Amino acid sequence: MKLTVNGEAQHVTATTLAALLDELDYAPDFLATARNGELVPAAERGSCTLEDGDRIEVLSPMQGG
Amino acid sequence: MLTLYGETLASRLLLGTAQYPSPAIMAEAVRASACETVTVSLRRETTGNRTGGQFLELIRELGVRILPNTAGCHSVKEAVITAQMARELFGTDWIKLEVIGHHDTLQPDVFGLVEAARILSSEGFKVFPYTTDDLVVAERLLEAGCAVLMPWCAPIGSARGPVNVDGLRAIRAHFPDVPLIVDAGLGRPSHAAMVMELGFDAVLLNTAVAKASDPVAMAAAFAEVVEAGRNAFLAGPLEPRDMAVPSTPVIGKAVFE
Numbered sequence: 001m002k003l004t005v006n007g008e009a010q011h012v013t014a015t016t017l018a019a020l021l022d023e024l025d026y027a028p029d030f031l032a033t034a035r036n037g038e039l040v041p042a043a044e045r046g047s048c049t050l051e052d053g054d055r056i057e058v059l060s061p062m063q064g065g
Numbered sequence: 066m067l068t069l070y071g072e073t074l075a076s077r078l079l080l081g082t083a084q085y086p087s088p089a090i091m092a093e094a095v096r097a098s099a100c101e102t103v104t105v106s107l108r109r110e111t112t113g114n115r116t117g118g119q120f121l122e123l124i125r126e127l128g129v130r131i132l133p134n135t136a137g138c139h140s141v142k143e144a145v146i147t148a149q150m151a152r153e154l155f156g157t158d159w160i161k162l163e164v165i166g167h168h169d170t171l172q173p174d175v176f177g178l179v180e181a182a183r184i185l186s187s188e189g190f191k192v193f194p195y196t197t198d199d200l201v202v203a204e205r206l207l208e209a210g211c212a213v214l215m216p217w218c219a220p221i222g223s224a225r226g227p228v229n230v231d232g233l234r235a236i237r238a239h240f241p242d243v244p245l246i247v248d249a250g251l252g253r254p255s256h257a258a259m260v261m262e263l264g265f266d267a268v269l270l271n272t273a274v275a276k277a278s279d280p281v282a283m284a285a286a287f288a289e290v291v292e293a294g295r296n297a298f299l300a301g302p303l304e305p306r307d308m309a310v311p312s313t314p315v316i317g318k319a320v321f322e
Contacts, residue, residue, distance in 0.1 A: 006109040030118035031110060032150035037142070039149040057109065059150055060117025061124075063091070064106025064134045065081030065221070065271030 005056045017048035020056065032059045067267055069213055069244055070159065070191040072130070076101045077261070078291045079132065079246065080284065081271025088123055090280055095127050098284035102130045104161055104269065106137075107151055121155075132193060134161040135181075139174070144181045148190060160185060161193045161215070161248075161269075171221040171249075175202040179209050186210025195248050198232035200239050207243065214243055215269065218260060219250025222272045226256035230263070237264045254283075254290040261294025262302055 003010050005024065014020040017040055021028050033040045034057040040048045050056075067074045079102045085091035095103060105124060110117050124131060133151035138144040141164060148160045164181050166174030173196050182192045186209055194206050198216045206214060216236055219225035227233055228250070237245060247260045248269040257268045268291060277283035 006111075025113040026110065027115055027118060030115075030121055030154070032107060032154040034146060034150060037146060039146060039153060041153055057150075059107040059154070060110035060114075061121040061154060062106050062108045062117060063081075063083035063085075063120065064104050064136055065083045 001050060001052050003050065003052075003054050003056055006058055015050055016046055017050060017056070018045040020050060021045065021058065024058075026058060030060050033057065034059075067244065069193075074101045074130075074267075076288070076291075077267040077295055078257075078288055079104065079267060079269040080274060081269070082120075082124065083271055084275035085280055088120065091275070092123060092127060094274055094280045094284040095129060097281045098274070098288045100129065100284075100288070102132050103127070104132045104134050104271070105155065106134050107147070107154055130159070131155045131157055132159050132161050133157065134195075135163045136161075137165065138163060139165050141177045141181045141184070144177070145184050148181075148185050149188075152190070158189055159191045159193065161195060163195045173197060173217075175199065178202070179205045182206055182211050183209040193246070193248075198229060198236045200236060203236060203240060203243075207240075212243070213246065214240065215246045215248035217249040218247050218256070219252075221249040223250055224252025224273055225250055226252050227259055230259075233260060233263055233265070254286045257287055258290040258294040258297075261291055262297045264298045267291075 001012055012023050014023045036055050067077050076099050078098055078100045080098050080100045081104045082091055133155050135144040135147040138147055144164045164174045164177040166172050178194055182194050185192050192211045193213050193215050194211050195215050196202055203214055218227040244266045246267040246269050247265050251257050251270055252273050274280050274284045
């Protein structure tokens with residue numbers, strides 16, 4: 001499946017968001033995720049089924065003013 | 066004491082966490098400032114990277130309240146989804162709402178700001194809007210559900226200090242019961258003292274501390290003047306006068322000629 005993750009094209013075998021994070025070696029604890037511009041809460045990542053062409057955002061805490 | 070959305074804070078200084086020479090110096094500056102609230106942000110995480118988690122753990126060790134921001138968002142949609150992701154990530158419904166309207170000045174897009182504030186307030190967020198000193202916009206933000214306003218005093222990171230003191234006086238006078246936090250543009254402790262003497266409830270700083278030669282010492286300096294400025298406001302400062310007024314009584318003065 002071809003996805004865009006944080007603006008970069010990715011070919012993955014994962015079919016759920018939770019599996020995608022694992023496949024791409026993200027630590028799931030300190031992340032917020034969105035699929036096609038909609039928040040996907042951590043508890044729903046396992047049931048969030050991915051589709052070809054999805055745009056995924058994976059954000060984490062950082063310094064801010 | 067300062068009350069923001071029902072939370073009582075002893076410190077009237079809110080501090081940003083960006084641009085410090087190192088995470089350790091940031092943490093030391095936060096401690097030196099005695100602030101109880103820090104701003105944080107969120108950005109794309111790279112695969113295999115753990116820096117976001119490490120940063121959050123460092124902040125949590127400081128025992129301060131987290132105020133996430135939507136820095137860099139230029140549209141309502143972007144700001145709203147960023148706020149939702151921040152709530153998920155940081156576990157707080159507080160959000161410093163930025164909707165930027167201009168690349169060079171980082172001036173808020175006040176139209177988008179009001180719209181985003183309305184959406185987020187309806188979703189239960191406690192919105193801290195980064196706004197201008199415009200009174201009409203302030204009214205609209207309050208109508209949208211905001212119970213705190215954060216007017217700038219100069220462009221973000223400019224260190225210019227209050228460029229429109231009359232505007233700040235006006236917003237303070239028009240909204241005597243709304244907590245007002247000066248956010249953005251403060252460069253020196255004297256700037257913070259000035260706005261606190263005007264009666265602002267608190268200040269939010271980042272660059273002025275983080276980019277000082279000694280951020281820890283500067284954090285402590287700001288903490289001192291914020292408290293002094295507040296005490297001066299409560300003490301009722303004298304208004305400037307055009308002409309001299311003798312401080313020593315003239316009654317009873319000896320006459321020699």
